[in-house]
Amino acid sequence: MFQSFDDATSPDQGPPRLAALRAELEKDGLDGFLIPRADAHKGEYVAPADDRLAWLTGFTGSAGFCAALRDIAGIFIDGRYRVQVKTQVDTDHFTPVPWPDTKPGPWLKDHLPETHKMAYDPWLHTSSEVEAIEMAGVSLVTSDNLVDRIWTHRPEPPMGKIMVHPLELAGESHIDKRARLAKTLREAGHDAAVLTLPDSIAWLLNIRGTDIPRNPVPHCFAILHANASVDLFVAAAKLSDIGDHFSGDIRLHAPDGFLPALAALSGSVRIDKSSAPAIVAQTATAQVAFDDDPCVLPKARKNATEIDGTRAAHIRDAHAMVNFLAWLDDQKPGLTEIEVVTALESFRAQTNALRDISFDTIAGAGPNGAIVHYRCTERSNRVVQDGELLLVDSGGQYVDGTTDITRTVVMGSPTREQQECYTLVLQGMIALSTARFPRGLAGRDIDALARAALWRHGFDYDHGTGHGVGAYLSVHEGPARISRLSEVPLEPGMILSNEPGYYREGAFGIRIENLIVVQEAPALGDNRDQLSFETLTWVPLDRRLIAVDMLSPSERIWIDDYHAQIARKLDVQGKTTTWLAAATSPL
Structure with a gap:
């Protein structure tokens, strides 16, 4: 429960790991790779298996990213972390960049060769992030994660138990929530909405999780349909403690079924381009309707x-x-x-x-x-x-x-x-x-x-x-x-x-x-x-x-x-x- 006071540094952190990453760039003929502090769910906290930015650079702030090019590695940090970054990162090898004052697209444009290939992991960047960089004239290509290639002894992904959040605390059943949000989908002409934010799914289904410290959310994906049914993509081992909480309108699938399910959707599919990983829109073959996650505002308006x-x-x-x-x-x-x-x-x-x-x-x-x-x-x-x-x-x-x-x-x-x-x-x-x-x-x-x-x-x-x-x-x-x-x-x-x-x-x-x-x-x-x-x-x-x-x-x-x-x-x-x-x- 309580926090650790380890400094999260390692003898090979920083320059040696950056050199290993650059060797992968050379191998793939790439000019750079983006490393965000993010997982596929875009939550503020990430599990140890997803803490790539800290593993590579030593920076442990809750927001930021690194653009590792062949001859410069910019580490983008906002005003909260401009003092902290100096104490955690080897500034002889990583260059702090004030963000969002400096946008990643123009910075990359200035530092990349005219003909270039800048790579990113489509699970870790939203469509909005990708579009903003490409609008600056940067050529982005998708790639497997180069950090994962060089990360030896990487922790296993979390498998925390999911718990029921009872009605007496939630104030509204998941049946009523699904019906209410399904109506908003129908009114907007959407046949389904893709949910990737763990707290959205936790709120909608009245569940809580233990996959990451501090925030009681589960790692999973979901698709809410306009008929109020849900396809939930989650490891079965996480569900042993929820009993009969889910009705027949909630269909359970293994996580590896998420992308095939996206590809099989038809009609109009709602995707939040500001939070869903880019691979979601890239995989969906149905008509994509970019719109807000339908859970976000109702979740923010707390009931009595x-x-x-x-x-x-x-x-x-x-x-x-x-x-x-x-x-x-x-x-x-x-x-x-x-x-x-x-x-x-x-x-x-x-x-x-x-x-x-x-x-x-x-x-x-x-x-x-x-x-x-x-x-x-x-x-x-x-x-x-x-x-x-x-x-x-x-x-x-x-x-x-x-x-x-x-x-x-x-x-x-x-x-x-x-x-x-x-x-x-x-x-x-x-x-x-x-x-x-x-x-x-x-x-x-x-x-x-x-x-x-x-x-x-x-x-x-x-x-x-x-x-x-x-x-x-x-x-x-x-x-x-x-x-x-x-x-x-x-x-x-x-x-x-x-x-x-x-x-x-x-x-x-x-x-x-x-x-x-x-x-x-x-x-x-x-x-x-x-x-x-x-x-x-x-x-x-x-x-x-x-x-x-x-x-x-x-x-x-x-x-x-x-x-x-x-x-x-x-x-x-x-x-x-x-x-x-x-x-x-x-x-």
Whole structure:
């Protein structure tokens, strides 16, 4: 369940493996090969057998890819990982490329010879990704996976058991879900939809899996037909624990039957070009209709049962968090990041309800806190020094909900500069928490609310403000998010994170994160059709870091009310009682 602190490096990682890959390029007469951090299901987390990018380069971030050419290997990373990549990758052999500022197509065009053959594995890239690169004038060819050829002792693919997600937690039967989505297919003139996202299939069929850490999803493929029946392609060994959960309308097949089934489809077949591997559209002989995965939006709109479950999970998780924070305040100097992570995970385990952590816990002390998705290892492990900020980003997977929370605390006494930066981040979090906005707006329309206080001081952060969160599913869930790039309208029932931050490389990092759920806004004024947010996370803020003189009266009221609600909602014991009373006292 808990995370490892291995640094995932190997003596032959980096240059030797890159040289072996280039030998395969030479053998096949290719000029390059693309290595994404992806599997055939396009999930954020990948099984060890699919972690090709980390095996080749050493980079362990949750997003990115390498374009390995004969004379240069670009490793494309977004703003979250521009510090981390420098610590994990041999930059004498791999060239960090800021992405998406730099698009892969133009970069490849600039670095490939005029006549070239750039190869990719069609199981690991979507049709959209392939099209975007080809539009830049790059000639792509399909290939078997060159990394797999040279990967000795590659782990076996996962064979985790599938479990039933009961109706009392799902809130809707898989029969009703299939009927509802089949109707949308018929209305769109589609005869079938191909499903490749594991969380879509898990949601649709009310199942959960154990194939990869952190996200309770199974590796499988499915085809949903317009008559509401489903063809499910999954290893039979995974199904031993589900009993008679599946009806006769769900036909089971071995995974190797997936491509032949695609080739046999007729009529109009719906394929999500942004998530399905390119080989799906390349194999289908029927009329391909590129459209969104039909599960994605319904899954994001949580029903009342799922929201109630998520509320319960957050109260349970809050007890673990306040016990941890009380423990943390009682520690003497010399505490290490690994000790912080281990303690927090043990407090969550003490709930006796934890299925897994929802992602590898981030505990970044001092300068490590400035690495947005920092993961401590035995090599990077750092002692938390007096006066330093400690950023802890963590979450749990419970059968009734998924949690994700970040708290930044000071070890000892803060400086005025630390307080000012923390308060600017907090003001952004409050602004988003209290927002009212017209129905139909997307994440990009409200992202600035969380940044405005930072902008006024010339500051910003290089990640989105919020991501979607599943209901005992993926902690990062599409399609909605709070980001200047998101055009998906926000709708009631969508659970999102609210996590502005500020990072000063080499010094400290600050992030404050609560989960929120979109709701109908209470009647007000002209009673326009507006939405607002309900807060789901109930864990105190570090009052030592709040510069009270920077707050507006309404911000002070929000903080005091938030803390008062925490004190009412949580029933703690022992030393934590005294700690919580102080932590939630009025400003």
